Amino acid sequence: MFEKTTWIKLPRNVLVGHGVLDDLSAAVEDLYLSGRPLVVTSPTPDGLVGDRVRAQFDVAGTTAIETASFDAVERVVDDAEAADAGYLIGLGGGKPIDTAKMASDRLGCGFVSVPTAASHDGIVSGRSSIPEGDTRHSVAADPPLAVVADTEILAEAPWELTTAGCADIISNYTAVKDWQLAHRLKNVEYSEYAGALSQMTAEMLVESSEAIKPGFEESAWLVAKALVSSGVAMSIAGSSRPASGAEHLISHQLDRLVPGAALHGHQVGVAAIVTEYLHSGERGEWADIRDALEEMGAPTTAAELGIDDDTFLEALTTAHSIRDRYTILGDGVSEAAALEAATFTGVI
């Protein structure tokens, strides 16, 4: 008997464009949600556009969080229950959006994602990343019911947040290679659709790289669309595999070794230069990844991340052990091989 089943969870309404924040209530109305929303945000996005969001709803309240943590999730759950909120609106960067995503899972209610920064694909995906103990990687959660990404706001965010989003997308190249490798060597289930979409998303962004420059709203539009596409690839796969391979393992390990040193996307971008070298060798495509990152203004070295060489090498040699996810790191890269890869590529 044929027993395969597929359940793909996707956002229903995705709005990307100039001024779409003012269409938030229309996008929500179209979802037939009941009750009042609790706005989950962090101080800067709240100060920038919190009032514009609140003006569109009879809100149950606002919870501003400083970090993505289980304490913050608890606070949101408590506030939502106390105010009898019907659903959540995550407003800001990855931290409030992940917190709202996880809290909505706990509450069994829907949530809407309103990113104010195009900093990574978690603003769209069905993955939530809340650090717990030594765990830094994302876990499955329902995706937002709607995503409202106003490019006017995204374009005014600090440029480094946008270049981090670009680098998170460019890392899809190596993530897909790792996924295919795991499929061949470990029989890990591979989705041709999700793999192709993820790879194409990275290719299209790189092809548009000349148009990705600070001060142009079109840049925010290109990056936001790519982040949506990458989030959809993860939804099709039912895992973060299409967008997270060895380069993400290294970044998660850096988050444990030097928390807050650099933005997520910047770390995975630099790590992708090295993991591409591990995949395809000296004459492989690692230089193309480096050049694409450089063109978009993202870091290409450990020093530019503000991370010292030894710490980067420690992450590279230990990252394979932090998660059950087979990648080009295999059962560990030796210190000598890590040094060779990182120096040859100019990352250290």
Ligand SMILES: NC(=O)C1=CN([C@@H]2O[C@H](COP(=O)(O)OP(=O)(O)OC[C@H]3O[C@@H](n4cnc5c(N)ncnc54)[C@H](O)[C@@H]3O)[C@@H](O)[C@H]2O)C=CC1
């Ligand atoms: N769910 C997932 O799949 C993923 C989740 N993450 C998580 O996301 C978090 C990192 O995301 P970030 O967006 O960097 O975090 P974040 O929410 O802390 O935002 C970064 C900074 O940008 C500021 N900011 C946001 N929008 C702004 C604007 N329009 N103008 C000025 N400043 C603005 C924030 O106040 C904050 O200081 C981490 O917790 C990480 O673990 C990272 C990757 C994937």
Ligand SMILES: O=C(CO)COP(=O)(O)O
């Ligand atoms: O950041 C992500 C994809 O870009 C999510 O990946 P992780 O599952 O490794 O956290």
Ligand SMILES: [Zn+2]
């Ligand atoms: Zn990522």
